[in-house]
Amino acid sequence: MNCSHEAVELMHKYLDHDLTKEEEGRLRVHLEDCEACQKHFHELERTIKLVQNTEQITAPADFKKSVMQKLPAEKKNVKYLRWFKAHPVLTSAVIFVIFMFSGMFSSWNQSGELVVSKQENLEIQGDTVIVPEGVTVEGDLLVKNGDLRIDGTVDGDVRLVNGDLIKDDTIEGSGLMASAGEVNGDLQQVDQVFEWLWFHMKDLIKSIFSLGHIQLTGT
C-alpha cells in the first residue's frame, strides 16, 4: 500500500464513516505494519479531539435585544392579535361588552317611531299621547319616542322613554290636582342612553325573577 496517498485517503474515509468492510480490513492490516501511517492516523484523531474540545463561546448579553431592535416594524393587527391571545379573559370581557352595547344601542336607535302600550281610551295626537280627562287607564302605560300628557288617571306604572311628560299649563285654574293627572303607581322617565341601559337591565333582571308573573300579566 502506498503510504503517502492511498493509506491517508482511507484514513479520511474512516473518519467520515465512509469505509467499506473490505477497505477497513486493508487499512487495519497496513496500520499494523507501518509505523509512519500509525503516527499519521493518531495525529489526525488527536487533531479532531483538540478541535472538538475548544471552549464554547456565548453571545454577548444584549445580542438578542439589539437584533429585535433592528427588525422592521411588525404589522399592527398582529400586535393586537397577540395581545388578545395573551389575555383571553380580558378579550372575552371586551367582546361581551361590545356585543352588549351594540345590542342596546341598536334597540335604542331602531325604534324611532312612537310606541304606546296597548290600552283603550288613549288619545294620540301626532307625537303626543294623551290620557283624556275623566278617563282611567288600567294597567301599566308605556310610551316610547313620544310625549305624554296625563289629564285623567293611570291605574298602574307609567314608563316614558325618550319623551317628556307635558305638564298642562293651559288649565291652570283647575289646580295642581287635575293638571298633573293622576298616576297610581311609579312614574319613570327615561331619556338618556345610559338610563335606557339601566332601565333595560333592570327590566331584564325583573323579568328573570318574575317569569311566571309576567306570563299572567302579559296578556
Add this chain to the structure above:
Amino acid sequence: MDLITREKIKQVKRGDQSAFEDIVSFYQNKIYQHCYRMLGNRHEAEDIGQETFIRAYVNIHSFDDKRKFSTWLYRIATNLTIDRIRKRKPDYYLDAEIRGTDGLDMYSQLATDHRLPEEEVQGMELQDYINQQISGLPPKYRSVIILRYLEEFSLQEISDILDIPLGTVKTRIHRGREALRKKLRHV
C-alpha cells in the same frame, strides 16, 4: 425542539415578531460562535451574527418548511461571514485583537514573526493556540471544519448549508484535517 421551532416559524411567517425572539434566544449562541470562529474577532462576529438573524427574519417566507431551519440559518451566517472575509482581504487590521489573546493585536505579531510553533505554544494557552490555528485555515476549509467538529453537522447537512456537492465537502474536510494536523502535531 424541532417541533417548537416549526411552530414558531409559522407564527413568524404570520408576522409575529415575539415568536422570532424565541428563535433568536435558541440559536444566538450557536450563530454567534459560528461567526466568531469564521471571523476571528468579537466585533465582527456580533455584527454578522445580528445581520444573520435580521436577514432570516426579512426572508422568512423563502424558508421551505420541509427543510431544516438550522441548516438554513447557518447558510445565511456562513455566506455573510465569507462575504465579510472577502471584503476585508485587501486591508489587514493591524489593530484587530487576535482571538483568544488578551489584548494582543497584529502589531505584537509583527515582532514575533519567526518564532517556532513549539515556542508559540509555550507562550499561549493551548486552547487559544488551537483557536488561532482554526482561524488560520483558508475560509473554505475553515467553514467545513467548524461545521463538522464544532457544530457537529453531518457531511450531508454541510453540503446543504454550503450549497456544494457532498464530494467537495469531503475533499475540503480531508484537506482541512490535514492542514490542522500539520499545525497541531507537535502540541
